[in-house]
Amino acid sequence: LSPISSLPSSTHTSCPEVKVPFPVFFTVGIVSLAENLLVVVAVMRSRNLHSPMYCFMCSLAAFNTIASVTKTWENLMIVLADAGHLERRGPPETDLDDVMDSLLCMSFVGSISSFLAIAVDRYITIFHALRYHNIMTMQRTAAILGLIWTLCAVLAVLMVKFFNFKFIMICFIVFFVVSLAAICFLYVYMFMMARIHAKNIAALPGGGRDKSQHQRRWGSNMRGALTLTILFGAFVVCWAPFFVHLVIITVCPMNPYCECYRSLFELHVVLMMSHALIDPAIYAFRMAELRHTFRKMLFCSDWKFCL
Template identity: 40%
Template sequence: MEMTNGSLQYPSILHADFGPLNDLLEENETNSTAGERNWLNCVQIRIPQELFLALGLISLVENILVIMAIIKNRNLHSPMYYFICCLAVSDMLVSVSNVVETIFMLLNDHGLLDVHPGMLRHLDNVIDVMICSSVVSSLSFLCTIAADRYITIFYALRYHSIMTPHRAIVIIVVVWLASITSSILFIVYHTDNAVIVCLVTFFCTTLVFNAVLYLHMFVLAHVHSRRIVAFHKNRRQSTSMKGAITLTILLGVFILCWGPFFLHLILILACPTSPFCNCFFRNFNLFLILIICNSLIDPLIYAYRSQELRKTLQEMVLCSFCFGV
């Protein structure tokens, strides 16, 4: 998606709108904080590149800490935390792509970098794949975590035989292979509206899947809790429900942060030439900030909801601080 002089074109479905690199190819203009009024009297809010860079770096550091904490603490070596670790990697892809492209933009804006447009388009395609992989893998791992919590609650006594570490690793490998492959195909066939339809359909399908699991979990969990109490597994039930609530928060944040982006895709299909939809398209940078904020907020949710993870993160930060001093 690419906006040029009020018209919508389709050289790329994600990063052409998804980042400032394509703005460089089209207009070579620097973002500013002031709102601009276009010919439809629409407000186009410009976001400074420095804000993108700052949020991207913070998000990157947070997600790296989460991944390192899960690797370091053996108590966190379980399928659920493996999936959470992969979700952190997905968020990290957004952060890395944002930081890389923003640095390129800042260097170019200050005259410190002279890059051939062809190279920028190749870089743009790579970042497209990273962003698309992040979307697909994030949704997939949210579904995987939901299924894991479902099994923990309703098949507690058989959980370790159903969700073995080996199966968890196989699931992780399959999800990443599918995410990367589909992302490459999406970018190769970016001019086809079917690509946008696939992304929107996948988004809606995963939301329905999670909603069905949540409804079943929270409506019938009290029935199973009595059975688990009878087998002296109170702690497991409490932990499982806490994990389900954590996942609910993660999914809610994901919907709030990624929702405008998917609405953008839907409007491209529904009203690509409508002046009113074009007003919505012009503020895509606001949606990008929300997406980066999702990558920044997720680690805070992990730390807040998991005492074990929070404790490990605190130890790592304190050790780093002491080492630095």
Template identity: 65%
Template sequence: MTNNTSALTRQPTDCREVQIPIEIFLIIGIVSLSENLLVVVAVIRNRNLHSPMYCFICSLAAFNTISSLSKSWENIMLVFRDAGHLNPQGASELRIDDVMDTLLCMSFQGSIFSFLAIAVDRYITIFHTLRYHALMTMQRTAFILITIWAVCGFSSALMIAFCEAAVVKIIFIVLFLAALFLTLLLYMHMFLLARYHAGKIASMPGATGYHRKSGLRGALTLTILFGVFLVCWAPFFLHLLIIMVCPENPYCECYRSLFQLHVVLLMSHAVIDPAIYALRSAELRNTFRKMFFSLKEAQNYVHSTCEFGISFTWKY
């Protein structure tokens, strides 16, 4: 159970590799899995959430769910390996490891493109409000989602199969940088637009400080969204870049020794995603509340039924 990007031959260095306890990965995976599954179920159950924006959020949550499942399963297998129950060089173990790496790679790429799709959707919402429903139809949304999943799945399988080739890492990095650059342009444009509207509202007669703060708060939210994405993803892709640029430099090896910490950041982004994209939605919060009360009512029904069955048995 080895990671393809960290299994390369390391050069001598004074920097010891940072080891993160498996329990940390398991906790992050379980929390992420619970949050993202909750988002997926909520979007599927509530017809009011069947819109392009929430479809992209559901897709992002689904990619995060796959990532959490794969990483949690990988860590469980590592526990069995350390206990001597699995052979890390066995044929079946290596095939399972390749499948998990493919799923992880697919989920990471899917998160990037889902994030970009959400940014484009918000861009259209702001700049083409009147034409939004004509531009972002459910048919086009379905086509975009099918394309994202197909491209991510196919490219991830190729990347894992030819992970040793430098061109694979180059393509991976170029895709990330392209999506990052486009997302940055979109959010900078929306940030400037939010400030522009805040200034116009503030200059109108009768405008209050509340309107000014509301506009700036919206611009700040967009900045936080992009900042969290950058903090969680950039270290991992810098790791890939360092592998290609300076594979024999001891200082680069010091940065590569932090690889497991970079993976923790990637997994943490899957935990933060639902809070940023989903939990800020009043409609989703109401759906979560209804789901919770429905679950509680079902538990009460089962509990009362069991008590009635026990009392009936004792009586007769």
């Protein structure tokens, strides 16, 4: 394995590397692949889901799928090599492992970028509702997605190619921290303004139709923001151990105590892959329109949605 996942042979530590059985990786990878493909197909087939937010969610599902499939394939090759069915030929194996690590890093950067795009989209939806369709057109959405995928691919290749240069790792860490702070700020600001707005609506005289419609529309937007906050929380919980692993490689690569944490790398990877399992479940539980589309696809209640 590449430096991202392996322990330096020269480091002395009393913590043996924890191994996760391959069937666990394989099961999580296959199930998450099926779930996220279901999300992508649902958004593509349902015209009601053709909106910028769902496009960004499709991007997030695609990045989740890349992470799960990459680690599942890597572990499958390791199992086959250990069983003698694949030959270890040196440079080709290293190049292939670099490609897999690049895809994994691309998924990590792409997920946080997708969450940032979703947070901005929700902000515009709530606070610039009348201008939303002029600001977030599908052409701009496609351009944003193209920019996200291009930048993520370039950053992932640079990170793996120049992994030994601390400057690259520092830039990667700064990007993650700044993106995390920006997303948290947007969501905190949205919920703080929501409380103020709810009080202002409650203080209005009477209970007319306009007031009721405004309350329902605002409540719907805030429920969407809450759902995305839950998704973001799941991302942080599942990816944080892997991110800390990368930080440790930069800060204390040879410290025995740090190596004890790095010995849990495979557990961190399983947790990271589990994020791809959790997201579709949150979609189905929190988003009525997407849940309705899932039901049509799975039970073939509408021939247009049959899988």
